[in-house]
Amino acid sequence: MITNKDKVQAVEQFAQAVVDIEGRSLWQDARRRFFSNHAAVVSLVILGLITAIALIGPFFSQWQYDDIDWEALSDISVLGHPSMENGHYFGTDTLGRDIFVRTMQGGQISLLVGILGSLVAIVIGTLYGATSGYIGGRVDSVMMRFLEILNSFPFMFFVIILMTLFGRQIFLIFVAIGAISWLDMARIVRGQTLSLKNKEYIEAAYACGVSTPKIILRHIVPNVLGIVVVYATLLVPNMILLESFISFLGLGVQEPMTSWGALISEGAQNMEIAIWQLAWPLGFLVVTLFCFNFLGDGLRDALDPKDR
Amino acid sequence: MLTFISKRILEAIPTLLVLITVSFFLMHSAPGSPFSGERTLPPEVLANINAKYHLDEPVINQFFYYLGGLLQGDLGPSFRYKDFTINELIAQSFPVSAEIGIWSFLVALTIGVGCGVIAALRQNSWIDYSVMGFANLGIVLPNFVLAPLCILVFSIYNQLLPPGGWNGGAWPYLVMPVIAMSTSYIAQIARITRGSMIETMHSNFIRTARAKGLPKHRIIFQHALRPAMLPVISYLGPAFVGIITGSVIVDVYFGTGGIGQHFINGALNRDYSMVMGVTILVGTLTILFNAIVDVLYALIDPKIRY
Numbered sequence: 001m002i003t004n005k006d007k008v009q010a011v012e013q014f015a016q017a018v019v020d021i022e023g024r025s026l027w028q029d030a031r032r033r034f035f036s037n038h039a040a041v042v043s044l045v046i047l048g049l050i051t052a053i054a055l056i057g058p059f060f061s062q063w064q065y066d067d068i069d070w071e072a073l074s075d076i077s078v079l080g081h082p083s084m085e086n087g088h089y090f091g092t093d094t095l096g097r098d099i100f101v102r103t104m105q106g107g108q109i110s111l112l113v114g115i116l117g118s119l120v121a122i123v124i125g126t127l128y129g130a131t132s133g134y135i136g137g138r139v140d141s142v143m144m145r146f147l148e149i150l151n152s153f154p155f156m157f158f159v160i161i162l163m164t165l166f167g168r169q170i171f172l173i174f175v176a177i178g179a180i181s182w183l184d185m186a187r188i189v190r191g192q193t194l195s196l197k198n199k200e201y202i203e204a205a206y207a208c209g210v211s212t213p214k215i216i217l218r219h220i221v222p223n224v225l226g227i228v229v230v231y232a233t234l235l236v237p238n239m240i241l242l243e244s245f246i247s248f249l250g251l252g253v254q255e256p257m258t259s260w261g262a263l264i265s266e267g268a269q270n271m272e273i274a275i276w277q278l279a280w281p282l283g284f285l286v287v288t289l290f291c292f293n294f295l296g297d298g299l300r301d302a303l304d305p306k307d308r
Numbered sequence: 309m310l311t312f313i314s315k316r317i318l319e320a321i322p323t324l325l326v327l328i329t330v331s332f333f334l335m336h337s338a339p340g341s342p343f344s345g346e347r348t349l350p351p352e353v354l355a356n357i358n359a360k361y362h363l364d365e366p367v368i369n370q371f372f373y374y375l376g377g378l379l380q381g382d383l384g385p386s387f388r389y390k391d392f393t394i395n396e397l398i399a400q401s402f403p404v405s406a407e408i409g410i411w412s413f414l415v416a417l418t419i420g421v422g423c424g425v426i427a428a429l430r431q432n433s434w435i436d437y438s439v440m441g442f443a444n445l446g447i448v449l450p451n452f453v454l455a456p457l458c459i460l461v462f463s464i465y466n467q468l469l470p471p472g473g474w475n476g477g478a479w480p481y482l483v484m485p486v487i488a489m490s491t492s493y494i495a496q497i498a499r500i501t502r503g504s505m506i507e508t509m510h511s512n513f514i515r516t517a518r519a520k521g522l523p524k525h526r527i528i529f530q531h532a533l534r535p536a537m538l539p540v541i542s543y544l545g546p547a548f549v550g551i552i553t554g555s556v557i558v559d560v561y562f563g564t565g566g567i568g569q570h571f572i573n574g575a576l577n578r579d580y581s582m583v584m585g586v587t588i589l590v591g592t593l594t595i596l597f598n599a600i601v602d603v604l605y606a607l608i609d610p611k612i613r614y
Contacts, residue, residue, distance in 0.1 A: 149323045151598075154590040156553040157571065161334055161583060164575040241450050248452045249556065249572060261452070268456035268561075272464055282453060289448035 030226075033302040040298020043291035050288055054107035061101045090280045093266060102258050103281050109259040110240050110285070113173055114292075117239035118232045120178025125185025126228055130220045132186070133193030135212065144190070147183055155180040156245075163251040170253055177242050181235060188231055192224040226303045234296035237289045244285065260285045312606065316599040320592075327591045328584070332374060335580050336367050361387065374584070383588070384581035388574070394585040397570060402589070404474055405555045405566030411486045412551055416493035421540065423494070424501025425528070431506060439498055446495025451554045455488040455561040472563040485558045493547050500539050508536040538609055545601045549594050 035041055058064075090099035132143040159176045166172055196202065197220070205215050244261025246252045253259050260281045267278030349357070358364040362373050377384055383394035427439040449457075462484060463471035469480050508514065509532055517527045556568030563569075567586050574582030 149326065153323075153327060154549065154552070154587065154594050156549075156556075157587050157590060158331070158334075160556075160572070160575055161331065161587075165334065165337075237448070244450065245452060245557070249560065264453060264456075268452075271456055271460055275460075278456065285453070286448050290444065293444065293447060 030302040034298055037298040037301060039294045040302075043294040043298070046287065047291045047295065050107065050284065050291075051111060054104045054111060057104035058101050061098060064101065090276060093270070093274070093277050097256075099263075099277060099280055102263060103260070103284055106258045106260045106263050106281060107284060107288075109170070109253055109257065110243060110261070111288075113170075113177065113243040113259070114236040114240040116174045117177040117181065117243070118235045120174060121181040121185050121235055121239075122228055122232050124178070125182035126189050126221060126224065127216075128182065129186035129189025129191075130193050130216050130224065133190040134197050134216050134220055136194075136197075140190075147186060151183055156242075159242075159246060160249065160251060163246060170257075173243060173246065173252060177239055177246075181239065181242075185228070185231060185235070188227060189224050192227055193220055196220055196223055230296065230300045230303050233292060233299050237292040237296075240285070240289065240292075309603075309606070313599070313603060316602060320595045320599065323595055324588070324591060328375070328378070328588060329371075331584060331587045332371055333367070335583055336370070361385070374581075378588075383585040386579060386582055388577050388579040388582065394581050397582065398567060398585055398589060401565055401567045401570055404564055405552075405559075405568065408482065408485045408489065408558060408564065408566065409551050409555060411482060412489035412493070412554075413548065415486055416490040416497055416547065416551075417544075419490075420494040420497025421501050421537075423498040425505055425533070425536075427498065427502045428505035428509065429528070436502075439502070443495040443499045443502075446491045447499075450492065451488045452557045452561075454491055455484070455557060458484040458487055459561070472561070474564045481562075481564070485562050485564060488561070489551055489554050489558060493551070496543065496547070497540055500543055501536065504539045505532065505536040508532045511535075534608055538605065541601060541604050541608065544604075545598045548597045552590055552593065 090103060092098055093102070128143065128147075132140050159180060162172065162176050202215060202219055205219055210218075240260070243252060243259060244264065247259045247261030248265040250262075250265070252262055263281035264278060264285065267274075267281060271278045355364070362370050374384065381395075383398070386392045386394055386397060389397060423439045423442075427436040430436055459471045462469040469483055471484075472481075474481055514527060514532055517531050522531075555566050556572060558564060559566045559568035560572065567589070570582055571586040573579070574586065
């Protein structure tokens, strides 16, 4: 029965076919899952478009972000209305400045803060979490205790104090926002590290005499990167919101530069006479946040090993 | 349980001490002083004022003066509002913030949990889709966007509600602040509840309860809701902090006169004791609330032992 010729042939054919099937790596799998999620792909495209417009858009306007259109200034609610003829595609604000260019310029700042802020959070959070999880023992409990203490600080208030005291520097915003957002990241990375640190390759590295910092940087960190990327994507919209919140309070970027939060705050004050001043930056902000959330959800479904 | 609670309270003390120290020295390391205004005071007057507030002494001495006062429950005099102490100002403004905060919290919790449970029980129906659509929208619409939109819709286009003010907390003055504060939390809580409720409804003990022939409402309220609430409860800590922070926005927009306004003005005017007072108050509340959440967690989940 076993030597039945047909069956042997079938098995051989099958083996041939198996050889022909290419193995799929984890990342290929993830990519396939990601691209089958339409909401996430569309979000990615829209985000790309928004970034491109924010970067290139100002070149297509005859105005600068700090130019004042003295003609429109005389009657904002009529002359400042969005129109193609006078070059104010999105209208002007109450000071006669072009909303289109300002929205683009604000977008640059908001996106920059979102991405750089997340980077700060990722670097601190990943290193802290990986160190704490890998070394373990007393070091771990002290580091986690410290995290818990920080967690019960009203950080938003600290950022506000910082901004009022040391002036409105964009660099400070990155640091402040990044520094308050690494706590969750550190906790997630630590959890991942705990499950990684007993793997054979870590043991092998240890047996070869690789030093602890090197094991953390070369072996632990690359392996937690997947989950870090997912949470970073979800972190970016939070960063943009935080920056907008600070700018809204008038503590963010320095005039005449602007950000979406600052534009919304100005627009809200004049919404009775010039609704476009609120509507455009608000629309851009909401669409961007939406897209980042969908993108993050899509990446999580694609990369998070828990949900498989 | 009691040892756990007392341990949590004891742990709060060093945290608070660190908070006070850091914010004190941060505040005092800043350039400028509360009295360096545009109108310069005569040097003798300035010296007298500085002496009165101990500003002429080293910062470390000032710190101990402050700490000593704090131990007696005295947050010091306001540098900006002469004739007022910080205690008086906070006693005046905190009830406003607390009222808005508590209402927003209750609204967020009831509507959020309700929507989440209904969406989970009718998974993939139009109710589910509309709840999730709303949840996604609520997350991207922050409170500082909702506040002006509310004013635009309810006060300018339709004169239904007063655009601002407090009026002793009459309900028309409460509606818009509560909407602006609670929407994003309703959204988050609904999302979390839906996720954990779906997971719970698929678990074995629910199947057993069904097999026993229990009526549906008893399955939901007695068996499913309790374990499904755990992720929601761990979200309540951050939500509470967010609502306190959000009170800054509400104060700025609706002019309700809560502590948020004092905080921002205090920071801008270098009113050291005002900023310190509000920070300490918020810090204490945050720590207290995190502890309450931990205790609640232990009460609901019998697996957790302290």
